[in-house]
Amino acid sequence: MDVYLVDGTYELFRHYYALPSARDKYGREVAAVRGVLASVMGMVNDSAKHIAIATDHVIESFRNQLWPGYKTSEGVEPELLAQFPILEEVLSAAGFVVWAMVEFEADDALAAAAVAAAQDERVNQVIICTPDKDLAQCVRGRRIVQRNRRTNITLDEAGIVQKFGVLPPSIPDYLALVGDAADGYPGLPGWGAKSSAAVLAKFARLESIPADYREWQVKVSNAGTLAETLCREWDRALLFRKLATLRTDIALFEDVGQLLWEGPTPAFAALSANLKAAQTKVNGNGPTGH
Secondary structure: OEEEEEEHHHHHHHHHHHOOOEEOOOOOEOHHHHHHHHHHHHHHHOOOOEEEEEEEOOOOOHHHHOOOOOOOOOOOOHHHHOHHHHHHHHHHHOOOEEEEEOOOOHHHHHHHHHHHHHOOOOOOEEEEEOOOHHHHHHOEOOOEEEEEOOOOEEEOHHHHHHHHOOOHHHHHHHHHHHOEOOOOEOOOOOOOHHHHHHHHHHHOOHHHOOOOHHHOOOOOOOHHHHHHHHHHOHHHHHHHHHHHOOOOOOOOOOOHHHHEOOOOOOOHHHHHHHHHOOEEOOOOOOOOOO
16 A cells, blocks of 8 residues: 655645635635645545645644744734634545644654554555655655655655755754755755765764864865864754654554545535635735745
8 A cells, every 4th residue: 555644734835825815605715725625635536545634733833942943823824824724624524634733743743654654564655745855854765755746756765865965864964054944944054055965975964974074075165164163053053953853753543544535524515515615716816926
């Protein structure tokens, strides 16, 4: 069997900015919910059977206590935030397993589920459906892969190396150096994608990088300055790596068979009818792209 793990937060954002506004009979904005539902049902129509969706029921997580600049719900459109509980209700009623995360992030749920599912001998492949860079750390060979459903590009371990220049286990170290603007931490000054990839391709982990840049034997410009920066910003580098490291110790299911989609629940008919009846508004009335 193949297991599909979907980043519901990414999907909701993607559809919110791609679709014109639509309001249900209660006056709620539901266009993105309708788009995500159609997209996930499309996966079923394409023969996906074992599916789970993770969402950030609360955007903030334990990482906000570690770094004040970490991403929050501040600045997110209220009509986008308001669709998270609606999406979770609709997808659950449609018969899908939904993990609405509060203390941890949706990305943590995807990582934990991927590790757990890959341990089951019945599983042929785990497909993590998200373009988020941090999920690249979970890819293993061709058993756990990462798929961008918007571009339909799937990356196995070789694909991750080709894209980032490092093996999946080094992704947290890589992000610690280069930063992740989407998650709100800057990385270290001067450490760009090329220099970080070149150094980590050889040493893999931050702790293995020699303090003396002359021992690197890696072709990077300003190696001395980079070494000084890493030494000066060492504690911050470790903190950023902690922010980038996804938690895989979250218990989400006991058996992968629990992820099997067996059809909608009785509650789905009314919810689906409400979404279908939502009135679409065009000519600039809907959400704007970015």
